[in-house]
Amino acid sequence: MKTLTLAALGLSVAFAQSTTAAELVGGYVDLGYSAFTDNTRVSKRSLTGSGEVAFTRTFGLQADLGLHDLNAVNEVGTNVTLHGNFHVGEFTSLGVFAGRDNLNNQGVNFYGVEAGHETGRIEFEGYASIADAAGNNGSNGTLAGLQVRGNINESWRLKANVDYIDARNGVDATRYSIGADYDFGQGGAFYAEAGGFDANAGNAGANEAFVGFGVRYNLGTKRGTTFGRRGFLDKLPGL
Numbered sequence: 001m002k003t004l005t006l007a008a009l010g011l012s013v014a015f016a017q018s019t020t021a022a023e024l025v026g027g028y029v030d031l032g033y034s035a036f037t038d039n040t041r042v043s044k045r046s047l048t049g050s051g052e053v054a055f056t057r058t059f060g061l062q063a064d065l066g067l068h069d070l071n072a073v074n075e076v077g078t079n080v081t082l083h084g085n086f087h088v089g090e091f092t093s094l095g096v097f098a099g100r101d102n103l104n105n106q107g108v109n110f111y112g113v114e115a116g117h118e119t120g121r122i123e124f125e126g127y128a129s130i131a132d133a134a135g136n137n138g139s140n141g142t143l144a145g146l147q148v149r150g151n152i153n154e155s156w157r158l159k160a161n162v163d164y165i166d167a168r169n170g171v172d173a174t175r176y177s178i179g180a181d182y183d184f185g186q187g188g189a190f191y192a193e194a195g196g197f198d199a200n201a202g203n204a205g206a207n208e209a210f211v212g213f214g215v216r217y218n219l220g221t222k223r224g225t226t227f228g229r230r231g232f233l234d235k236l237p238g239l
Contacts, residue, residue, distance in 0.1 A: 025060065026222030027051035032214030034237045035071075036197070043238040045069040046214075052085070052225045060085045062225050064099070070239040077103035079231035083114070091118040093226050097129070101231045108133040110143065114227050123149040129230060141167040143232060145175075157181045161195070163235050173199040175235055177212075187218045197237050210237035 027050055035043035047067045054060040062083035069076050081099030088094055098111040112129025128144040145163035152158065163175040177195025184190065192213040199206055218224045 022053045022055055024220055025052055025054045026218075026220035026225045028216050028218045028224050030214060030216040032191075032212060034193075034210055034212030036238055037209045037211060041072050043071045044236065045071070046234075048229065048234070050225045050229070052220070052222065058087050060087075060226070062095075062227060064225075064229050064231075066229065066231060066234060068233045068236075070103075070236075073104075073239050075104050075239075077101065077233045079233050081230050083227055083230075085226045087226075092116070095227050097127075097227070097230055099231055101233050103233065106133075108232065110230065110232070112143075112230065114230070116227060121151045123151075125149075125228060127227075127230060131232065141165065141169075143230075143235070145235075147228065155183045157183075159193075161193075165232070165235070171199070171201045173197060175237070177210075179212075187223065189216045189218065190214075191216065195237075208237075212237065 030046070030048045032046045032048070033043065046069070048065065050062060050064045052060055052062040062085055064079070064081040064083075066079045067076065068078070079099060079101045081097055083095050083097040086094045093116045095114040096112070097114060099109070101108045101110070108131050110129045110131045112127055114125070114127035116123065116125040124146070126144075126146045129142065131141045131143060133140060143163065143165050145161065147159060147161045149157055149159045158178070158180050160178045161176065165173045165175075175195065175197050177193045179191060179193030181189050181191045190213070192211070194209070194211050197208050197210055
């Protein structure tokens with residue numbers, strides 16, 4: 001919790017030092033669904049949104065909010081993340097972030113670093129974070145991931161993702177997927193993905209396939225935000 005407070009304080013200092021009027025440059029509202037293919041009862045419905053405000057050409061803040069309806073456990077989880085985005089060049093951005101996942105009256109704080117780079121039609125984005133659940137039986141962990149996106153034309157984009165979760169208590173999981181986005185104009189887009197979720201707990205393990213799809217409405221001149229979502233609930237295909 002102390003580290004999360006320091007991260008939030010650092011973002012506040014950067015905000016206070018900005019002398020340029022804030023401008024909303026990007027954001028989105030997203031409605032999505034995902035489920036495991038062998039048991040669609042283990043599924044998730046999500047309503048998420050994000051907004052990014054620029055204070056200078058090189059610094060901005062991004063806030064993510066999420067509401068996740070987990071069908072099998074009949075629980076609704078929420079998460080919030082605040083990013084400090086630093087644009088170090090025309091094609092490269094660095095960031096720090098801090099956030100919290102909440103589910104069933106328990107919460108996990110997380111904080112980390114992220115980076116993105118664009119070269120031609122290809123975009124790369126990666127992150128690494130630490131989860132601090134000291135208030136929940138001292139369970140801590142790490143989460144890291146990489147996404148590669150390729151723009152085919154103005155309407156179609158392909159993407160591949162991999163995320164690794166280590167709960168440091170004998171439990172780890174890898175999420176991987178490939179997918180596509182289709183921009184149908186006026187900021188609207190449809191997306192779909194298919195992948196696998198490989199979880200291990202001690203000597204037991206399981207590898208389950210999942211599918212996901214949804215619609216998104218992008219806002220602002222950026223048509224979205226600099227960085228993606230970082231919460232654990234965002235990565236979980238269903239529960």
